[in-house]
Amino acid sequence: MGERKHSDPSLAVDSHQTILATVLGASKQEAANSIFYTYKHGFSGFAARLTDSQAEMMTEMPDVVGVIPNDLVKLHTTRSWDYLGLSSSHAASNLLTESNMGDKAIIGVIDSGIWPESKSFDDKGMGPIPTRWRGTCEGGDQFKSTNCNRKLIGARWFVKGLLEIIKEPINTTAGMEYLSPRDAGGHGTHTSSTAAGSLVHNVSYKGLALGTARGGAPRARLAMYKVCWVTDFGDCSNADILKAFDEAIHDGVDVLSVSLGLGVPSVLDVIAVGSLHAVLKGITVVCSAGNGGPTSQTVENVAPWIISVASSTMDRSFPSPITLGNNQTIMGQAMFTGHEEIGFKGLVCPKQSGFDSTCSCDSLFSDNSTMRGKVVLCFGYPYGASNIVKAAGGVGLIFANYLTFYISPCDDFPCVEVDYDVGALLLSYIRSSRKPVVKLSPSKTLVGMPLSVKIARSSSRGPSSLSPEILKPDIAAPGVNVLAAISPNNIDAYDGYAFKSGTSMACPHVAGIVGLLKSLNPSWSPAAIRSALTTTASTTDTSGEPIFTIGDAQKLAGPFDFGGGIVNPSRASDPGLIYDMGVTDYVHYLCSMAYNDFAISKLTLHPFVCPNKKPSILNLNLPSITVANLRSSVTITRTVTNVGPIDSTYVTSIEHPLGVKVAVRPQMLVFNSTVKKLSFTITLSSSHKTIGRYYIGSLSWSDGIHKVTSPISVRTEILPSYTDRF
Numbered sequence: 001m002g003e004r005k006h007s008d009p010s011l012a013v014d015s016h017q018t019i020l021a022t023v024l025g026a027s028k029q030e031a032a033n034s035i036f037y038t039y040k041h042g043f044s045g046f047a048a049r050l051t052d053s054q055a056e057m058m059t060e061m062p063d064v065v066g067v068i069p070n071d072l073v074k075l076h077t078t079r080s081w082d083y084l085g086l087s088s089s090h091a092a093s094n095l096l097t098e099s100n101m102g103d104k105a106i107i108g109v110i111d112s113g114i115w116p117e118s119k120s121f122d123d124k125g126m127g128p129i130p131t132r133w134r135g136t137c138e139g140g141d142q143f144k145s146t147n148c149n150r151k152l153i154g155a156r157w158f159v160k161g162l163l164e165i166i167k168e169p170i171n172t173t174a175g176m177e178y179l180s181p182r183d184a185g186g187h188g189t190h191t192s193s194t195a196a197g198s199l200v201h202n203v204s205y206k207g208l209a210l211g212t213a214r215g216g217a218p219r220a221r222l223a224m225y226k227v228c229w230v231t232d233f234g235d236c237s238n239a240d241i242l243k244a245f246d247e248a249i250h251d252g253v254d255v256l257s258v259s260l261g262l263g264v265p266s267v268l269d270v271i272a273v274g275s276l277h278a279v280l281k282g283i284t285v286v287c288s289a290g291n292g293g294p295t296s297q298t299v300e301n302v303a304p305w306i307i308s309v310a311s312s313t314m315d316r317s318f319p320s321p322i323t324l325g326n327n328q329t330i331m332g333q334a335m336f337t338g339h340e341e342i343g344f345k346g347l348v349c350p351k352q353s354g355f356d357s358t359c360s361c362d363s364l365f366s367d368n369s370t371m372r373g374k375v376v377l378c379f380g381y382p383y384g385a386s387n388i389v390k391a392a393g394g395v396g397l398i399f400a401n402y403l404t405f406y407i408s409p410c411d412d413f414p415c416v417e418v419d420y421d422v423g424a425l426l427l428s429y430i431r432s433s434r435k436p437v438v439k440l441s442p443s444k445t446l447v448g449m450p451l452s453v454k455i456a457r458s459s460s461r462g463p464s465s466l467s468p469e470i471l472k473p474d475i476a477a478p479g480v481n482v483l484a485a486i487s488p489n490n491i492d493a494y495d496g497y498a499f500k501s502g503t504s505m506a507c508p509h510v511a512g513i514v515g516l517l518k519s520l521n522p523s524w525s526p527a528a529i530r531s532a533l534t535t536t537a538s539t540t541d542t543s544g545e546p547i548f549t550i551g552d553a554q555k556l557a558g559p560f561d562f563g564g565g566i567v568n569p570s571r572a573s574d575p576g577l578i579y580d581m582g583v584t585d586y587v588h589y590l591c592s593m594a595y596n597d598f599a600i601s602k603l604t605l606h607p608f609v610c611p612n613k614k615p616s617i618l619n620l621n622l623p624s625i626t627v628a629n630l631r632s633s634v635t636i637t638r639t640v641t642n643v644g645p646i647d648s649t650y651v652t653s654i655e656h657p658l659g660v661k662v663a664v665r666p667q668m669l670v671f672n673s674t675v676k677k678l679s680f681t682i683t684l685s686s687s688h689k690t691i692g693r694y695y696i697g698s699l700s701w702s703d704g705i706h707k708v709t710s711p712i713s714v715r716t717e718i719l720p721s722y723t724d725r726f
Contacts, residue, residue: 016046019061024054036160037243041250043277047161047239065602068270070161073228073236073262084478084509084569095516095573102217104522105515106133106153107196108253109508110244110260111188112235113181113226114155116147118189118496120197120485123150126219135223135251140180141172147181151198154223155181156247161239162229170229175489177230184230186486186493187259190500193485195257195508196220196515200485205494206337208318208445209483213497216512216569217519223253228260236260238270245274249281254518257511259288259504261300265466268595272303273603279305280583280604284518284526286511288503289473290460294551296560299472302464304581304589304620307514307530308472310562311459311479311506313550315452315542318443318481320416322398324429325437332398332416335499336443342396342414343439346374347430359427361399364388375414375438377426386415396440398426402457402550414440453541455561456480457550459503462560463694463713467593468628469617471711475533476562477513479506513569520573521643527581528641531623532572535579535708537565558696559624559711576644576706579623588615624710625682625699629717630660633685640678640701640708642671650701650708652680657695659688660714664699688716 016038020031037047047070050058059067103126114121128150135154137145148155157180159170170177177184197215204210225244228236241260248256256278262269275285289308292298301308320334325344348370350363361378364385372393378385379400389397396414400423418426430436456479464472482505486498510533517529524532539557540546547557547566583604590600591610600608618627618636627634642648650669654662663683671678682699697712 015063016044019058019063020046020048022061036164037158037239039242039246041246043246043249043273045242047242049164063602065599066268068238068242068268068273070164070237070239071262072162072165073238073241073260073270084567095520095569098573099217099516099519100219102196102220102512102515102519103127104130104519105217105220105255106130106223106253107217107220107255107257107511107515108154108223108225108248108251109188109192109195109511110225110227110241110248110256110258111191112185112228112230113157113178113183113188114152114192114222114224115183115186115189115485115487116143116149116152116155118193118485119200120193120213120215121149121152121222122198122200123152124198126150129153130221132252133221135247138181141178141182143178143180143182151196151222152224153221154251155226156224156244157181157226158240158243159229161237161243162231164239165237166231170231181224181226183226183487184489186490186498187228187500187504188224188226190482190484190486190498191257191259191504191508192222192224194482194505195512196222197485203483203495203497205335205483205497205499208335208337208443209316209481209499210445213484216509217515220512220515220519223248223251242270242274245270245278249278249283253283255511255514256283256285257508258285258301259507261288261290263300265300265302265464271301272306275303275306276586276603279526279586282525284514284529286507286514288507291458291502291504292460293456293458294461294549296461297463297465298460299462299464299560300460302466302470302472304467304470304622305526305586307510307526307533308474308563309479309503309507309510310473310476311456311501311503312476312547312562312566313454313456313480314478316445316447316481319446320414320443321441322416322418322426323439323441324426325433325435326429330418330422330425332418332422334414334416334443336414336416336440338414338442341439341441342375344437345395345439347377347426347436347438348374349377349427349430359423361385375440377423377430379420379423386413398423398438400424400426416440452543452545453547453566454554455547455549455557456501459506459561463626463628467589467617469626470620470622471559471563471624471626471713474530474563475510475537475567476565477506477509477567479503479509510567513567513572516569517573524578525580525582527585527621528578528643531578531580532575533567534564534623535577535710536568536571536575537563538568539565541566559626559713560694564624564709564711574644574706575708576642576648576703577640577650577701577708578643579621579638579710580641581621585620589617589620591615592617624712625684626713627684628715630684630686630714631717633683635681635683637679637681640669640680642676644703644706647672648703650703653700653702655697655700655712657697657712657714659686659716660695660697661685661687662697662699662712669701684712684714686714686716692716
């Protein structure tokens with residue numbers, strides 16, 4: 001998948017057929033019959049049916065950069081924008097007004113499709129479709145070209161790659177799926193409306209979270225590229241994803257929101273390849289960081305040209321009172337929308353066969369004899385627990401777990417989450433009472449202080465398992481209990497809206513903000529936008545309290561949890577300084593990852609020869625500093641560009657990582673009408689005597705108005721390594 005060599009796409013198609021015919025030992029027509037996708041707009045490549053030996057032969061062809069298997073890939077609001085300070089009620093919301101709500105931006109979404117009739121995609125008050133738009137609105141099953149409008153200006157669907165894998169038709173009966181851009185499951189509708197949904201007033205989930213639903217860039221245009229499907233085999237295929245990138249580049253999107261992940265990162269997976277070509281065309285690519293947390297080194301989408309987004313909670317909760325028979329009241333979390341409370345009813349634990357009462361949720365499958373008319377307490381959370389209790393005649397469920405704050409809607413059936421400490425208290429009450437009883441009250445919506453913001457338990461953590469020197473994730477955004485539009489087919493839908501959680505929901509928050517920034521600063525590169533987001537992010541919540549993580553044990557959040565911090569849209573619009581990157585930085589990265597000159601030149605269409613000494617990843621002009629193996633000392637170079645007042649003077653300040661000395665030269669940067677870019681060096685040295693954990697600090701530049709902060713993460717390596725990383 002290299003840069004497109006031919007200005008005429010038909011010439012690219014011809015060259016693909018010639019290459020494949022050579023490998024197959026067949027005619028060009030037979031080769032053409034084997035190809036099911038040609039990538040000819042944003043880059044050059046094709047997807048074809050090959051045996052393993054033919055694929056191996058293909059890798060040896062002189063014009064081939066690489067061969068990627070057609071594997072399957074997984075899919076990874078009313079309050080969130082208020083929390084981020086991006087609403088009309090906030091003085092800091094100038095970004096919304098100055099960018100005219102993102103009306104100059106086109107946001108592409110690579111996902112599971114879209115439900116065009118949703119109120120969130122109403123085009124009332126929007127102007128004509130931009131003349132630069134080259135996309136189309138493809139029809140199909142229950143989807144016509146007229147389903148697009150001035151909000152949803154493009155829709156395409158790609159399924160050939162998936163069909164090549166599963167070898168059977170997509171099930172389209174009873175709305176299970178649609179062979180069109182229409183969204184059956186709701187994931188793509190949810191992410192699209194979060195990024196750029198129109199304003200819809202009085203949205204709630206059965207009275208909870210009442211407010212105005214909208215996207216981050218309410219006047220931005222949307223284009224859907226459907227690549228993910230409801231099947232028994234998987235969600236999305238590599239070939240379809242790459243085709244979506246190719247068409248999105250051709251169509252003229254400004255931003256791509258990609259809430260997908262491949263699990264194990266590689267240098268050139270399809271998302272990395274597609275996004276590289278998009279970024280080289282000036283398109284900012286925002287991806288979800290994955291849902292593999294709280295384990296470290298689980299972060300996905302780690303290429304340095306991608307903005308990877310972690311998931312946080314927001315300052316909203318849904319408390320549900322639990323009142324015991326001894327009049328003690330405890331707060332749980334639930335989306336219990338019933339109008340009447342439950343109780344006082346007996347409180348019981350499920351029993352596991354052959355054991356005393358263990359209260360394990362797994363025991364629900366073997367013991368339902370004691371549930372009728374009772375509220376059940378269990379530890380853990382197997383899927384379907386509430387259905388088991390309800391089917392057995394139970395009237396409520398309390399489950400104790402590591403608090404995730406992901407609340408499943410149970411409608412009129414209360415299923416209340418508590419942490420293990422509260423669970424232990426309830427278990428003690430059961431065991432010490434002759435007749436334990438409990439009352440469950442409907443949930444309420446609580447917003448603002450004193451609620452603290454945390455990084456979600458499931459949000460994937462760094463450092464990157466592929467390139468630990470590149471800080472991932474880059475940024476965090478709300479991704480827990482996000483209320484947004486959804487397909488009415490979805491079981492959780494209420495009046496066209498539903499709660500969803502995950503980094504899939506965090507990603508479009510940042511994509512919407514990028515749409516605003518792109519409308520306000522159309523000349524900013526994808527790297528400049530990533531820098532503006534990262535260096536201005538918040539490391540404390542709105543009350544000034546530190547941000548913690550949700551995990552097996554809570555801890556202070558750091559760069560490997562949230563990158564630069566929680567996204568701060570208003571500050572990102574005026575960052576002062578930016579760390580920019582271009583094709584040279586990206587090819588140096590590929591050189592450092594042992595890609596050869598030919599492959600890099602083909603990928604970028606820039607003739608390039610890697611230096612004899614492998615470039616150091618540490619010198620990529622990233623808005624962060626991560627040293628995975630510090631031996632004695634290392635000196636790193638960074639360059640900043642002034643995008644604030646022309647005449648500016650910035651002074652550095654350092655928060656030293658424990659046991660690490662950080663020296664910056666020079667300590668002052670002076671910009672004027674002729675000096676817009678300046679470089680500086682950072683020398684890090686360690687006093688640690690043993691190999692240890694990462695130690696965290698920061699480097700900031702300030703002119704008294706702006707504060708440009710780069711997180712620093714350093715791990716000392718004492719013993720000599722078998723390979724020299726630097």
